Amino acid sequence: MSRRKECTPQQLKELILSNAGRIIAQHGRSGLTARALAEAIHYSPGTIYNVYEDLDALMVDVNYETLGRLQMYCQQKIAILPTDFSRVRGLAYAYADFAHQNLRAWEAVYAPNRKMEHDNAPALPEYYQQRLTDIFLVVETTLIDCLNLSQPAAYSSARLLWACLHGITVLSLNGTLGLVGAEQPYAMIDDLLEQYLARYL
Amino acid sequence: MSRRKECTPQQLKELILSNAGRIIAQHGRSGLTARALAEAIHYSPGTIYNVYEDLDALMVDVNYETLGRLQMYCQQKIAILPTDFSRVRGLAYAYADFAHQNLRAWEAVYAPNRKMEHDNAPALPEYYQQRLTDIFLVVETTLIDCLNLSQPAAYSSARLLWACLHGITVLSLNGTLGLVGAEQPYAMIDDLLEQYLARYL
DNA sequence: CAAAATATTGAACAATGTTCAATAAAAAGG
DNA sequence: CCTTTTTATTGAACATTGTTCAATATTTTG
Structure with missing residues (x-):
């Protein structure tokens, strides 16, 4: 047929x-x-x-597209901000905002594939890895431009900040932190940035 | 029958x-x-x-037990450490170690329940919430004892540090950070602690 | 020892991911 | 224009899953 x-x-x-x-x-x-x-x-x-190939392969493409939108969202948000600490903060807020506004798509990016549970998980395709690299590049560039970090410092700080942002967002959304009120993630992000980046301010 | x-x-x-x-x-x-x-x-x-009731209800109990082992593991690890920054670091390492050594159980704690996808997710039982509070109390106490934080500062710093640790662990394990080598999470934790807690050292 | 309460079963149902022989349409060849 | 080959699409079929529940075997009660 x-x-x-x-x-x-x-x-x-x-x-x-x-x-x-x-x-x-x-x-x-x-x-x-x-x-x-x-x-x-x-x-x-x-x-x-x-x-x-299967639904998991489809999910890779869906997640790839979600990450693309995340990157665009972050870039647009920071473009209008001055080249100083406020842009770094705006970038961090953008991640949290995107996760809130695209909750299910964002969760899917980190949801474990049904089949392979960490044994022989098929490596993510090269273009997907590249998108992750591109996103980190936005963070690195922001740190370099706004806070005069060196390239090596920006590389590691970008990944650390991103990971911390991710953890704050995950635990805020799933209620682990036991906090109430939508402002809490922002207060935590402020605290993180101000303390962690203190030496660059 | x-x-x-x-x-x-x-x-x-x-x-x-x-x-x-x-x-x-x-x-x-x-x-x-x-x-x-x-x-x-x-x-x-x-x-x-x-x-x-169903497998998700069983998972709540499994995860409750996993969190209990996490708490015990952390408490045992820090008990033998001096009451200073090295204990804080030991606590952070303990979280990362536990996640590595109990990878699948730890993942299950944060795995989304199959049914209710964030709409009407049934609230976690009170005793489960209490266990989370107990775990945070370990972190709070450590910060107060080792770094002389005030109670309010310890409350928020404990939750922030825990969230950051979680994010570092998640992204390290799933390869998002694109880093290689098992030492990387520890280097990131060191960096986080030293920068974030700088004013208390 | 009969009757009521309880514990356990396993067949049955609906939903899922996935496969693949069958088939309808399009393209190619003459 | 018709025949043949290639391609696109199907939907029935299979295995596996979570879950239910009437049936049944056992224990407890009176």
Whole structure:
């Protein structure tokens, strides 16, 4: 069975990817089932497997796209800020804001793949790694431009700050910290930045 | 069908819990299926549901136990250290070590529950919250004893440090940071502690 | 010892990821 | 224009999962 060819393979892949992203934004990773996605794109479940190896491979592309939006969001937020500490803070806030505003997509980036549980987890593709590097580059550049960090210091500080931001965001969102009020993550970020970066201020 | 009653309900619950913990330690959250667990305890799948509402409720108890071991591990590690900065560092290392040595159990603590994806997630039971509070108390006490922090400062610094430690550990383990070598997390922790706590040293 | 309460079962259901022979449409060849 | 080959798509089928619950075996009660 078949229909008239309505999409190029590339268009079909984009159709799958965009609908997967929408489903995840609405219902989270667990809402993305082969059948739900097939219905959304008006194809059958089998078609998805002609385009993607499996749903985990699809998730890699969805997460890649999410990270791209994160990077864009951060870059836009800091572009309008002065080249000083306030830009560093704006960058940190941007990460927390993005996680809040794109909660389910952001969670999916760090959700463990259902199959391989850390044994023989397939290495992420090179272009995905490159995107992570690009994001860190935004942080490094900000530290260098705003606080005059050296390249090596910026490299390690960028990764450390990003990791701390990530931890604050994770534990804030899942309630581990037992804190209330939406302002708490920002207060924690302020505290972190002011103390950690004190010697550069 | 039934057999002679071999366990008290309490013993049965402990049998389920301990075997669930062992399976998770070996095969991760995804390895814990109702049927695999039933086979391990030599009961049928249905029996598990006489004791626990569902597998997510069982996971709460498994995670509660994991957090208890984390607390014990941290307390033992710092007990032998002097009451100064080296104890704070030892506590931070203990968290990273525990996560490495109990990777799958530790991951399960932060794994999203399959069903409720952040909509109507059932609040964690009070005793679970209490355990989190107890763990933070260890950190707070360490900061007060070793670095003379005030109570309010210890409260917020404990939560911030814990969150940062968590982020460093998560991103180190999943490879996001693109770093190699097992020493990297320790170097990051050293950097974090020395900078963040500089004013107290 | 009969009756009520309890513990345990395992078959059954719905939902999932995934596969793949079958098939309809399109493209290529003559 | 028809035949053949290639391609795109399907949806039924399989294995596995979480979960339920009437049936049943055992224990307890009276």
